[in-house]
Amino acid sequence: MQLLIVDDEIHAVRGIKAGVEWDKLGFVHVYEAFNIRQAKDILASQPIEVMICDIEMPEGDGFQLLTWVKEHFPETESLFLTCHADFAYAQKAIQLGSMDYMLKPVRFNELEHAVRKAVQKVMKEKEKSKFEQTYEHYYRLWESYQPMVVERFWQDLLQRTILSNKTEIAQRLAKQNIPYDETERYLAVLISIQRWHKPLSLREEKIMEYALRNSLEEVAFIREAGGQLIQVKSGALVAVVKAEAGGTRCSGRVNAELQAYMEACNRYFYCDLCCYVGTPVPIEELPAQYERLAEAEERNVTRTNEILYPHLLRRGGGKLQMPAMGGWGEMIKRGYIAELRADVEHYMEGLKRIEELDALQLRSFYEDFLQLVYHELHCKGLRAHQVLPEKLLSTRLKVITRSVEDLAQWVFAMIEEAGKHLHTPLENNSAAVVSKAKSYISLHLNQDISRNDIAGYVNLNPDYLTRIFKKETGLTISEYVLQERIRTAQEMLSKTGMPITEIAYAVGYNNYSHFSKMFKKATSMNPQEYRKSRQS
Secondary structure, eight states: OEEEEEOSOHHHHHHHHHHSOGGGGTOSEEEEESSHHHHHHHHHHSOOSEEEEOSEETTEEHHHHHHHHHHHOTTOEEEEEESOOOHHHHHHHHHHTOSEEEESSOOHHHHHHHHHHHHHHHHHHHHHHHHHHHHHHHHHHHHHOOOOHHHHHHHHHHTTSSOSSHHHHHHHHHHTTOOOOTTOEEEEEEEEEEEESSOOOHHHHHHHHHHHHHHHTTSHHHHHTTOEEEEEETTEEEEEEEHHHHSGGGHHHHHHHHHHHHHHHHHHSOEEEEEEEOOOEEGGGHHHHHHHHHHHHHHOOSOOSOEEOGGGOOOOOOOOOOOOHHHHHHHHHTTOHHHHHHHHHHHHHHHTTOTTOOHHHHHHHHHHHHHHHHHHHHHTTOOHHHHSOHHHHHSOHHHHTTOHHHHHHHHHHHHHHHHHHHSSOGGGGHHHHHHHHHHHHHHTTTSOOOHHHHHHHHTSOHHHHHHHHHHHHSSOHHHHHHHHHHHHHHHHHHHOOOOHHHHHHHTTOSOHHHHHHHHHHHHSSOHHHHHHHHHO
16 A cells, blocks of 8 residues: 655655654555645556645645545545644535544654554455455356256255156156266255355345356366256255266365365355265255255354265264353443453353254344343343344344354344443433433424433433433423423513414414413413513
8 A cells, every 4th residue: 555645844744754654554655745736646646545635735725635636536545634723624624535634733643543544444445346346247147147947957856846766857857858877876065155244235145146156167076077056045055966076986176176165255255155065876865965965054053164074973962051141241231341252252162162053052042142131221221222223133033043153243243232331320321311301302392292202312211211300300301391391481581572372382382372371380470471571
């Protein structure tokens, strides 16, 4: 990566250049420019990832330069470093797309932190661009792909749409003109996607699955045997090859080529896989062979990026032991997040060593942990759907319990989110909560305000909010709302000439008679009398 520093003060440029170890941030070259013209020349001739720029310079200002950069080199991230402590300048900088606005003199550790954020964004965008190029390439190939009759035959066979006997299979093959030798034996390999490294839409996922399929066709032992690839479900392919090309005599080759394929998928297609290899069988036994592989795939929640031979796997005697979750709840409440993460990580590592562990057992853990978090939130008067991110709550159970690693990631995310709201006792923040509730009431005084509306705004249970509001103010929420309406009406009656009906509407009363009645009850005067007494 390359950095450009733009400032008309030579000493400022040299100071910035010398004050930070730019090579540790990944920069191989740091360029200097002392006016707009020089900066444009460098940007036009060199790929600049990050630019640090002053505002006032000869031949134009930093805003003009940033506008030009965004038009011609939008991938360059920019930061302003200036003497102008002016909000309007900072606002304009942000509007133009500057990542930060810093004032001179700047501490070098602060500058380094700001540039590091810019570098992270640049790297993220480059990774995104790389993925988009891969996706676009395989999208074009996928568009031209059409399902084939041969693949349909194998799908019907594996899913038992065709009867599993030699006569029925031979008749179907002859009818569809598919070459077949009844003496041949076949090897089935199930390739299952365990997770994507990036969030994908359904359409993107289908395109990337096609990319995986396209690459699998190039695996030598499959290609040489004229192997058939069958899409058995979303995220899972079965390769069927003649045993002579991939049987027990060549198991070492099969293992090496599948391992290379998985490593390529990790690197280029942003996913983790597992491959399940069967044994050579006659064609009529392939459905049963596939079902054994599918069962092994369903059962596997501990192994990732491995080649597994289900017929060689031995079931262990380990069972899932639930942790002492009460202690975990206390750790969340007390803010011991790092310690809790370490404890959970240790527990999850133990799970990976249980060979008999399956998705059903992970589901039991998931349900207990979710109940723990909900219980702790409820005890604090918090509602889970308001304080926890929607994405975290809506993740499908099957995705979470797909593997120990997936479950661990979900648990860590829950700990972080729940910890933000649980580790500081709400009693210590009750004044801030009540202040926030009062602000909401003030802003919505002309509307029909309900207790649930206010509770929703401050993310608290309505009953709990009522208790702390009464404790802080000595008033119930409805008493406070009435008090604020009367106080606001008094101020408007004494300081303005607004019609009393409009004042009633302004403080939330659609019925003038009701407003007058409540006002008199609170002040012992009706609105006309109050205005007359104050304005006289």
